[in-house]
Amino acid sequence: MGFNVSLSGINAANSDLSVTANNVANVNTVGFKQSRSEFADLFSATSYGLSRNQVGSGVRVSQVAQQFIQGNNEQTGRGLDLAISGEGFFTLNMNGQRVYSRAGNFGTDPEGYVTNPQGARLQVFAPSADGTKFDSGRLVDLRLLTTDSPPKQTTNVQVAFTLPANAKPPTVNPFDPADSNSYSQSSGGITVFDSLGVSHTQVSYFVKTANANEWTVHNYVDGQAVGTPTTLTFNGSGALTNPANGKIPLGTFAPGTGAGQLNMTLDITGSTQYGEKFALRNTHQDGYAAGKLNEITVSETGVVYARYSNGDDKALGQVALTNFNNPQGLEQKGNNVWVETFDSGTPRTGAPDSSNLGKIQAGALEHSTVDLTEQLVNMIVAQRNFQANAQMITTQDQITQTVINIR
Structure with a gap:
């Protein structure tokens, strides 16, 4: 009986060594979760009717439990x-x-x-x-x-500006975009895109009228007039009052590139009339050209x-x-x-x-959760357990031999 008890201890220690060896072998395995051996004692019969002095029958590995703890996440720079x-x-x-x-x-x-x-x-x-x-x-x-990202046609152009409150009407009349003396200010070129992703330039020209707080805006795309001249009015505090919703339809524009017609709206919401200098505070449009794939994030x-x-x-x-x-x-x-x-x-x-x-x-990447120092200590402990059980078998063999030799 004693031989079997010690043999179960040797088998358990050997299993513990195998688990430790597997942990050590996977110390650099990405996402690896270390395991541990868990043991349970053995009895030769059920607990019913057992004497409280009964000696156990050894040990067994009840399970090899995976330890699902968080590993260290280390940067690699790879997307x-x-x-x-x-x-x-x-x-x-x-x-x-x-x-x-x-x-x-x-x-x-x-x-x-x-x-x-x-x-x-x-x-x-x-x-x-x-x-x-x-x-x-x-x-x-x-x-x-x-594949490439397809282009998107511009449908909305946003411009926020401040017109000078002390501006005078232009000295040249009528308005001519080629003559800077026929208008007071311009928005500069804003790049817009047709349905094929070809770029075009949209410009707004502001002409001060003879009326107080009143301007006329003329809109052009690639030098061609779009929409109709629109009157802008501001109140005594400099806030935009006309158009009431801040939006000006630009009508349609034929790009001439084989693309569909551009049908855009100019949004000047938030524009004001203050001070003595023109300021273009913001420009934005919602179209873009075709694009190449840069990265995956x-x-x-x-x-x-x-x-x-x-x-x-x-x-x-x-x-x-x-x-x-x-x-x-x-x-x-x-x-x-x-x-x-x-x-x-x-x-x-x-x-x-x-x-x-x-x-x-x-x-x-999440690194292995194996702590190499801990595993080496476990290895020493399992080795000592193996040696102790082996020594127990040697001792029992000597006792058995002594009994056999009794005459």
């Missing part, structure tokens, strides 16, 4: 390296099977899909058409766009953006994180991935930084 700060797992599609991982060392395959080194595709919530919302009920493979909430040279940002999806009631119940499948089991509970998938899910840190 597709992702780390989770907090709870949750990346959700991956491996040949149709849903798997989970803490390792965020992602890359792209020949088709542009974002994958881990083994080819499992990163799952994201699909974006809406305008990229402002995400369908939390539909997971798709994240695929990076490699990921926000803390997991939104993946394609950023283009024309300033356009396109949301490609939102990284889906998954958590479990009992992460220790997950089954390790190697290659830094886990699969759900009955013990882990039902997976709960959601957006980063929501519920109890962590944030995404882009350009970083």
